[in-house]
Amino acid sequence: MKVTINQQEFDYQGDPSMPLLWFIRDELKMTGTKYSCGMALCGACTVHLNGEPTRSCQLPMAAIGDKPITTIEGLSEDGSHPVQQAWREHNVPQCGYCQSGQMMQAAALVDKQQPVTDEQIESHMAGNICRCGTYPRIRAAVKSAAESIAVKVTK
Amino acid sequence: MSDSTVSQSRRTFLKRSVTATGFTLGLALLPATRPQAMFANAPESDSFAPNVFISFAEDGKVEITCHRSEMGQQVRTSIPQIMMEELGADWQHVTIKQATGDAKYGDQNTDGSRSVRRNFQRLREAGATAALMLCTAAAKGWQVDPYECETQSHFIVHKPSGRKVAFADVVAVAAKLPVPKPSDLKLKSRDKWTQIGKAVPSVDLTGMTTGTAVYGQDVVMDNMLYAVIQRPPVLFSSVKSSNQAEVKKMAGVVDVIDMPAASAPALFNPLGGIAVLATNTWLAWQACNALKTEWQTSEHASYNSDDYQQALLDNAAKPGEVIRKLGNFEQATADAARVVDASYYAPHLAQAPMEPPAATAVVTDDSAEIWACVQSPQTARQQVAGALKLPLENVTINVTLLGGGFGRKAKPDFAVEAALLARQAGRPVKVVWRREDDIKHGYFHSVSGQRLSATLDENNHVTGWYHKTVFPPISSTFNPAANKPSDGELDLGHRDTPFDVPNLQLERGEANAHVRIGWMRSVANVYHAFAKESFVAELAHQTKVDHKDFLLQLIGKDRHIDFAASNTQYGNYGDDLNDYPVDTARLKNVINKVTNMADWDKRESQGRYLGLAAHRSFLSYTAAVIEVKVNNRGEWTIPKAYIAIDAGIVVNPDHVKAQCEGGLIYGISCAIGQLTALNGEITQSNFHDYLVARMPQTPVSIDVEIIETAALPGGVGEPPTPPAAPALANALFAATGQRFRNLPIPLNIKTA
Numbered sequence: 001m002k003v004t005i006n007q008q009e010f011d012y013q014g015d016p017s018m019p020l021l022w023f024i025r026d027e028l029k030m031t032g033t034k035y036s037c038g039m040a041l042c043g044a045c046t047v048h049l050n051g052e053p054t055r056s057c058q059l060p061m062a063a064i065g066d067k068p069i070t071t072i073e074g075l076s077e078d079g080s081h082p083v084q085q086a087w088r089e090h091n092v093p094q095c096g097y098c099q100s101g102q103m104m105q106a107a108a109l110v111d112k113q114q115p116v117t118d119e120q121i122e123s124h125m126a127g128n129i130c131r132c133g134t135y136p137r138i139r140a141a142v143k144s145a146a147e148s149i150a151v152k153v154t155k
Numbered sequence: 156m157s158d159s160t161v162s163q164s165r166r167t168f169l170k171r172s173v174t175a176t177g178f179t180l181g182l183a184l185l186p187a188t189r190p191q192a193m194f195a196n197a198p199e200s201d202s203f204a205p206n207v208f209i210s211f212a213e214d215g216k217v218e219i220t221c222h223r224s225e226m227g228q229q230v231r232t233s234i235p236q237i238m239m240e241e242l243g244a245d246w247q248h249v250t251i252k253q254a255t256g257d258a259k260y261g262d263q264n265t266d267g268s269r270s271v272r273r274n275f276q277r278l279r280e281a282g283a284t285a286a287l288m289l290c291t292a293a294a295k296g297w298q299v300d301p302y303e304c305e306t307q308s309h310f311i312v313h314k315p316s317g318r319k320v321a322f323a324d325v326v327a328v329a330a331k332l333p334v335p336k337p338s339d340l341k342l343k344s345r346d347k348w349t350q351i352g353k354a355v356p357s358v359d360l361t362g363m364t365t366g367t368a369v370y371g372q373d374v375v376m377d378n379m380l381y382a383v384i385q386r387p388p389v390l391f392s393s394v395k396s397s398n399q400a401e402v403k404k405m406a407g408v409v410d411v412i413d414m415p416a417a418s419a420p421a422l423f424n425p426l427g428g429i430a431v432l433a434t435n436t437w438l439a440w441q442a443c444n445a446l447k448t449e450w451q452t453s454e455h456a457s458y459n460s461d462d463y464q465q466a467l468l469d470n471a472a473k474p475g476e477v478i479r480k481l482g483n484f485e486q487a488t489a490d491a492a493r494v495v496d497a498s499y500y501a502p503h504l505a506q507a508p509m510e511p512p513a514a515t516a517v518v519t520d521d522s523a524e525i526w527a528c529v530q531s532p533q534t535a536r537q538q539v540a541g542a543l544k545l546p547l548e549n550v551t552i553n554v555t556l557l558g559g560g561f562g563r564k565a566k567p568d569f570a571v572e573a574a575l576l577a578r579q580a581g582r583p584v585k586v587v588w589r590r591e592d593d594i595k596h597g598y599f600h601s602v603s604g605q606r607l608s609a610t611l612d613e614n615n616h617v618t619g620w621y622h623k624t625v626f627p628p629i630s631s632t633f634n635p636a637a638n639k640p641s642d643g644e645l646d647l648g649h650r651d652t653p654f655d656v657p658n659l660q661l662e663r664g665e666a667n668a669h670v671r672i673g674w675m676r677s678v679a680n681v682y683h684a685f686a687k688e689s690f691v692a693e694l695a696h697q698t699k700v701d702h703k704d705f706l707l708q709l710i711g712k713d714r715h716i717d718f719a720a721s722n723t724q725y726g727n728y729g730d731d732l733n734d735y736p737v738d739t740a741r742l743k744n745v746i747n748k749v750t751n752m753a754d755w756d757k758r759e760s761q762g763r764y765l766g767l768a769a770h771r772s773f774l775s776y777t778a779a780v781i782e783v784k785v786n787n788r789g790e791w792t793i794p795k796a797y798i799a800i801d802a803g804i805v806v807n808p809d810h811v812k813a814q815c816e817g818g819l820i821y822g823i824s825c826a827i828g829q830l831t832a833l834n835g836e837i838t839q840s841n842f843h844d845y846l847v848a849r850m851p852q853t854p855v856s857i858d859v860e861i862i863e864t865a866a867l868p869g870g871v872g873e874p875p876t877p878p879a880a881p882a883l884a885n886a887l888f889a890a891t892g893q894r895f896r897n898l899p900i901p902l903n904i905k906t907a
Contacts, residue, residue: 032366
């Protein structure tokens with residue numbers, strides 16, 4: 001089967017029930033997308049499937065079809081997505097392990113909607129765990145990412 | 156000796172090596188392109204001299220080695236930052252190298268909140284030594300006094316004349332100079348600091364925001380196999396029979412290997428079980444799930460946490476072994492107008508770093524190289540060398556980034572697993588711990604039962620304080636006979652009870668371990684602070700005194716706790732009590748600070764429900780106020796939290812702030828999580844049944860105040876955690892009148 005990841009097409013011949021996470025990490029050796037729970041409980045493996053935030057650890061290869069996939073490596077060419085910039089401005093990461101998933105989850109929100117309220121951020125981000133406890137900074141960074149996109153849109 | 160020279164100075168001081176034109180402080184005389192050879196030749200000495208951290212390339216670029224593991228505390232920024240203060244280099248021309256595990260760096264065990272405090276002086280000296288050599292080189296050219304020169308932004312400046320020369324232009328000359336003595340160094344006074352105390356952005360921010368940062372789980376080798384291990388469900392049980400042959404035929408499976416069975420003491424040894432090696436993680440995982448294994452059971456199959464909880468609390472209610480005593484608590488009880496007592500329970504917890512443990516090994520006949528997310532690379536090196544029966548110098552431990560550690564990754568059992576499997580497989584092997592493995596087979600935070608009792612006179616003054624703590628100790632992991640709280644654990648918030656009462660009695664009781672017990676962020680401080688600070692709030696409530704006022708009064712006058720007066724010795728986190736006294740003024744100060752921040756005195760008129768807790772740990776003082784809201788369904792949220800920390804001199808205030816935010820949130824997780832055991836097996840397996848704080852359970856915002864002080868640096872990574880659980884419990888009591896003495900606190904307290 002063919003899958004499109006970060007605008008590049010790949011061929012996959014293996015077990016169609018294998019979750020996308022392991023194709024990305026072990027076959028393509030793209031390790032920005034993280035494994036943490038394997039049960040769609042923590043969000044560390046979040047990618048975009050046709051623009052929607054999706055837990056790649058629970059997405060079988062067979063379920064992808066022709067929907068394009070974006071990983072953290074493809075969120076921007078040079079780390080310049082407003083979410084990535086906001087993450088650096090607010091010094092969000094501590095250990096950083098969950099942050100690929102956090103940023104993919106956040107980007108899916110702010111790309112579509114600005115501004116975002118505290119409540120929207122909380123309900124949108126509730127599935128993403130961070131054990132370092134960067135949540136207050138994530139809240140602030142999501143807000144400022146949305147604001148910077150809104151500014152660009154109005155310009 | 157034109158471009159190569161050896162320092163004749165003392166073995167413990169900076170050796171320098173000159174390669175083509177660059178020079179390296181403290182690295183032996185070998186080309187930079189052969190680091191392994193260099194390590195192989197370096198003696199595992201007792202040296203802890205500041206001599207292996209800074210090197211210069213011929214173009215003046217600087218490489219700084221970070222010998223501590225990065226697990227979120229930004230040590231890869233703060234350790235270089237300390238050296239940068241004196242070095243005067245420009246961050247643009249500095250790269251950070253991660254040290255392998257090697258005794259030449261001194262202690263590398265990244266735990267105990269000690270990376271900054273134990274390295275502060277020697278790393279400033281390491282930076283100053285390099286700077287003085289550069290200044291001396293420049294001063295030679297200018298024919299001036301080197302002490303008239305200083306380093307600034309990668310230049311040496313002659314202060315009287317304003318002349319400047321770039322690092323690059325003097326490196327070759329500096330390399331040939333004798334290394335200055337420590338007494339030659341003139342460290343900057345604090346008012347001249349430009350790096351220490353500055354919020355330097357973290358060096359790994361770009362990697363962490365683009366997915367390019369490499370963690371233990373991310374290591375990839377050519378021809379590598381992925382291993383998933385089915386470990387015994389009960390500690391020290393072993394494989395009786397299994398269907399290995401059948402599983403070996405499954406798609407992608409290359410080998411199925413029996414791990415050596417484990418027995419007491421647990422140490423840092425692998426737990427045994429059966430490893431499945433396959434061509435990717437998922438195939439290994441599927442095959443591991445297909446293993447049908449019958450286990451030979453062990454004595455620990457009797458472990459049921461419900462019964463155990465009751466036994467701990469029963470034990471806590473009986474007289475124990477006195478470890479600190481002042482006055483006569485028994486008499487105080489007889490004389491008291493009133494006696495209040497309460498028991499507290501806290502369950503086992505898993506550190507549950509977001510990155511489950513992982514290690515990759517390449518093993519040959521006579522060497523091993525590991526890439527792993529380890530907090531203690533020297534421990535990993537010893538363990539791997541021991542398991543493979545290799546000389547220590549033939550084992551290299553490369554430290555990746557750690558996706559969280561919290562104490563779990565200070566135990567390198569997973570590195571040993573990878574080493575054993577790579578040797579047997581004859582090719583590189585990555586061992587991937589699944590979340591289920593992490594939750595069920597870790598080194599758990601201990602389960603505890605405690606009883607506190609206070610005697611009060613007619614004026615509601617506390618005349619006596621009693622605290623008995625009972626928990627299976629960490630030392631049981633190293634000695635199965637160890638069954639009572641160790642001195643080191645009692646020193647974490649129990650023996651150092653700071654209250655000014657005439658009659659004090661602190662005791663411990665015995666408890667046997669049935670799982671591997673290990674340290675977790677803040678260790679015994681977590682449950683000791685929970686019981687102590689909850690009980691203070693209970694007493695304040697009973698006596699109808701404001702909690703803050705009650706706590707301040709109980710701490711009493713400004714003083715340094717005199718442990719000798721109560722006939723006990725206090726370990727003080729391995730540091731001298733003269734340098735780091737238990738200072739009640741500093742403890743009261745953070746309480747006053749945080750209650751001001753939270754507008755504590757107006758809380759009732761404003762209809763806000765606040766909980767307070769304060770605690771000294773790791774030589775620092777923290778106090779927290781948590782505000783809760785409870786809706787009519789019984790669900791609580793935390794609109795706001797406040798924390799004040801006095802950690803002495805801080806290197807990077809933004810890191811300290813981040814640790815305060817994250818440490819407090821980690822402490823909230825400690826209040827809501829639990830591991831239970833049934834017939835020796837841990838019941839929980841993943842984040843659906845092992846609860847950790849998600850965004851909705853955490854403060855919408857946290858105000859952090861870092862106290863300005865000239866005190867020596869204390870710990871930062873752990874001290875923000877202990878006040879969280881009692882502050883939350885106290886806030887929930889304020890809001891609802893429900894008192895949570897047994898953790899966990901449910902997310903919906905109406906169902907409690």
